[in-house]
Amino acid sequence: MTEVTRHDAWQAGDSYDLYMGRWSRQIAPLFLDWLDPAEGLDWLEVGCGTGALSAAILARCNPRSLVSIDPSEGFLAKARAIVPDKRVEFLAGDAQALSVESGSKDMVVSALVLNFIPDKQKALAEMRRVARPGATIGFYVWDYPGGGVEFMRAFWTAATALDPGAIDLTEDRRFPFCTPDGLTDLAEKAGLGSVDCTRIEAPAVFKDFEDYWHPFTLGAGPAPGYCMSLDPAARQRLMERLRDSLPRGEDGSI
Numbered sequence: 185m186t187e188v189t190r191h192d193a194w195q196a197g198d199s200y201d202l203y204m205g206r207w208s209r210q211i212a213p214l215f216l217d218w219l220d221p222a223e224g225l226d227w228l229e230v231g232c233g234t235g236a237l238s239a240a241i242l243a244r245c246n247p248r249s250l251v252s253i254d255p256s257e258g259f260l261a262k263a264r265a266i267v268p269d270k271r272v273e274f275l276a277g278d279a280q281a282l283s284v285e286s287g288s289k290d291m292v293v294s295a296l297v298l299n300f301i302p303d304k305q306k307a308l309a310e311m312r313r314v315a316r317p318g319a320t321i322g323f324y325v326w327d328y329p330g331g332g333v334e335f336m337r338a339f340w341t342a343a344t345a346l347d348p349g350a351i352d353l354t355e356d357r358r359f360p361f362c363t364p365d366g367l368t369d370l371a372e373k374a375g376l377g378s379v380d381c382t383r384i385e386a387p388a389v390f391k392d393f394e395d396y397w398h399p400f401t402l403g404a405g406p407a408p409g410y411c412m413s414l415d416p417a418a419r420q421r422l423m424e425r426l427r428d429s430l431p432r433g434e435d436g437s438i
Contacts, residue, residue: 199402201234201262208233208296210386212240215295215324218382224248225290228314230279230307230323231297235263241293242269251284253277279307284314294323298370299359308374321376324384328355328362335388335438339400339407342425346418353410390438393427 215237223246232238232252241250250272254260260274267274277283279294279301292311301307311321326333333355340354351357361370364381371379390396403412411419430438
């Protein structure tokens with residue numbers, strides 16, 4: 185584990201769902217609208233997390249089958265609790281070595297995970313392997329370099345002002361390929377045909393500062409992991425800087 189990745193904690197399903205799952209639930213239906221798949225297909229989701237995209241697939245796409253894999257047992261337990269649908273099978277698995285029959289899936293999708301996979305080309309090769317001829321392979325990630333995750337960018341802006349050494353921990357530094365051109369290039373190098381890329385946007389509204397701050401104190405993900413690595417005094421300074429700098433609505437929302 186490197187210094188850069190040591191804050192990437194992916195075990196606590198409840199904590200991750202509060203930090204990121206609620207935003208993924210907004211994006212997942214928009215992603216499926218863009219894909220516009222037929223009903224009755226065989227699906228594989230790679231890196232299902234706490235089940236946001238799985239739930240959207242079941243609600244919108246009426247799949248014949250859905251296998252959703254993730255390496256985190258904590259995330260899988262949360263996903264099974266959130267999505268108690270017998271049409272989906274949540275399994276432990278590695279995106280770089282899928283335990284799925286070759287040429288068995290019509291739709292292979294992944295949400296907010298590809299940038300965290302060590303060997304992205306190997307993961308995409310595995311997705312190609314399990315896809316049937318003519319299948320669709322689709323994935324989405326946050327536009328970190330473009331500032332597309334404003335609540336994360338606000339956190340890191342405050343954090344690096346207090347701790348300049350944290351700059352290398354920020355997602356835009358770690359994942360510079362998470363741009364339309366970068367993702368297109370990644371897909372083309374993996375041999376995917378007819379590559380298309382689009383932008384999907386949704387608002388992130390917090391009811392108050394506590395709603396914004398609390399998920400960062402739960403340690404699930406790079407920014408929360410960094411937050412909880414700070415000593416109490418440093419964490420207090422970071423909280424106060426954020427509290428004083430974030431824009432507020434008249435009702436106190438952020």
